[in-house]
Amino acid sequence: MNATDFIVSRNDLQQCKSIETQPPEAAALPADALLVKVTRFAFTANNITYAVMGDALKYWQLFPAPKDFGNIPVWGFGEVIASKHPNVAVGETLFGYFPMATHLVIEAADVTKRGLRDGAAHRQVAAPVYNAYARVSGDPAFTGKQGDYQALLRPLFMLSFLVDDFLAENDFYGARRVMLSSASSKTAYGLAHLLHRRDGIKVIGLTSAPNVAFVKSLGCYDEVVTYDAVTSLPADSPVAYVDMAGNSDLRERLHRHFGGQMKYSGRVGLTHRSTSPEEPELPGAKPSWFFAPDHIRKRAREWGPGGVDMRFGAAWAGFAPKLDQWLTVTEGRGPAAVQQVYLDTLNGRVPPDQGHILAL
Template sequence: MNTTQFQVRKNPLSATRTVQRPQEPLSDGQVRVRIEQFAYTANNITYAAFGDAMNYWKFFPVPQGDGEGEWGLIPVWGFGVVTQTQCPAVAVGERLYGYWPMATDVVLQPARVSPEGFFDGAPHRAELHPVYNQYLRCATDPLYDAAQEPQQALLRPLFLTAWLIDDFLADNDFFGTCAHGHRGAMLLSSASSKTAYATAAQLAQRPEVEVIGLTSAANVAFCESLGVYSRVLTYEQLDTLAADTPCVYVDFAGNGELRKVIHSRFTALAYSCSIGGTHVDRLAGGRDLAGPRPVLFFAPAQAKKRHGDWGAAGFNERMARAWHAFVRQVDTPTAPWLVVQQHSGPEAVQAAHALVLGGRGDPRLGHMLSLA
């Protein structure tokens, strides 16, 4: 039996290849999982764009002698089923939600097994953040709904990041932008992206801030239709905002030129954080900018803080309540925010990768992929 992998060249990300590899035999304590379906969004392009800086390439390394260092496996969120087990605590047939390679199957080494799930105890993942190493048993997952697997795969990891961004900003009193009766302006780039509009949906519940979406002209109508932005502006309309507007820049685009314009224009820019890199052809660093130095937002750090503040049960209860409210918004019957498209097979996966990488297509679409 072979494993099919969809590998991406680290530079340029547009170069891809499909590789067939013999399935590795299981050792004691390991399980083999068939990866049934996974989401593919701008978030995954961010994983690739920041793959070296934030260790995303290390989760599923390409084997030695097969282009290691030049090629990589982009991590994806989705669902799999255990097909073989050498671990008594994990049964064949169990359905799991978690972080996978773009492949037909993967071998995991369950550790810290509980009724809720387990962590991959593979030695190479020990240094990587545990939030990405956890696999949840769908049978006991309070967020799982068999009828909504695509929504969960497409939006759950993005939502967690968005929920934590909102919490981080509020936890820091919006960096003083709401003082003296002001409504602080939260400027969100790439406003049509799923992580951005999930963040906007949380921020929109806070009357002390104004949520301003920045997007291309083609996506203005979509962003306005969501009802979570106070205003939607094209990137060319930034000069309609007063230069002394107290504001925070939440950057989902990673566009260096846009960041420079925002830092140069807004004299009361209080904080600038970078979350993603949807504009992969225009990524740039944060040196030689006016105003505050951009900070890379790392969601697991805020999650760790809140686990300490609230405890695991309190954290999960708050997150689940916010998640279910968000999904109700997304699934509004009259105007759903998300339309799922299924893609199967290597050629379809390659086409979806090119589409998402290029930032093209209808922002309402959500791509669910399978290599099988």
């Protein structure tokens, strides 16, 4: 049986290729292991962030690739085609974190009716959420278009949900205006949707000129401002800034404009990769990374078993119905299609209302 992996150069993300690999024979699988065929996966700008942060956050270690190359993790679906675990059947559908590949071996551990995790040693370097797989066979929430939405947006909306919760827990650091850069991105408009429902919070979307119409059409931003006009915003009252873009020039302009009124400056994404590694001292709150796994661990302790899932499920139920209006899902199959979507996403050529579901 032949298999295919899509890999990228860790030192130059523009360089990418598909390679043939050899998955193990079913009989050669170790005890409790599963051989999973990756049936479809989502690819968004969030996956570019995984690549940019591949070394710093150990994403490259999750799915080994040849020297100097990496396999970008993606969220999607797989079918169990061979199983050495007594409680996992061939034919089951799993939802979770996969390589950009046709196959994955999972060392099944902590198997329950609802899910399992990959116990492989090299997978333990990252947060537990990245090793967990939901068993979703026959679940209508994970089939057809709803399944596509789950792959495209569920992980991003979890980040939106956690940032919203973090800001609310801290009373928005005294601000009643929240600015989001990359306002057309899926994580940003998920967060804007949640913030928009909170009393007394004004949501300001920062975006590029070509995306203004789309961002306004979403209906979850109170104001939309282009990047070149951010200094026209009033600087006489506190603001919080959630940085999805990672553009150091924009961040510096905002801090210098708002000065001491910049009460929170949180970095979430890296859709803009030409950011400066050297950060100058800026007025206002010191920019800091929001690390979702830390906050989810905190809430899991405080809310108890199932507490995060229950609250997130309620938030998702309010968000998912919007997606039919906001998103057009496009499917691509085969190495050439995957490479095209990867390069288009890397170079900012994907329209904000488009979502890509792929398979090698």
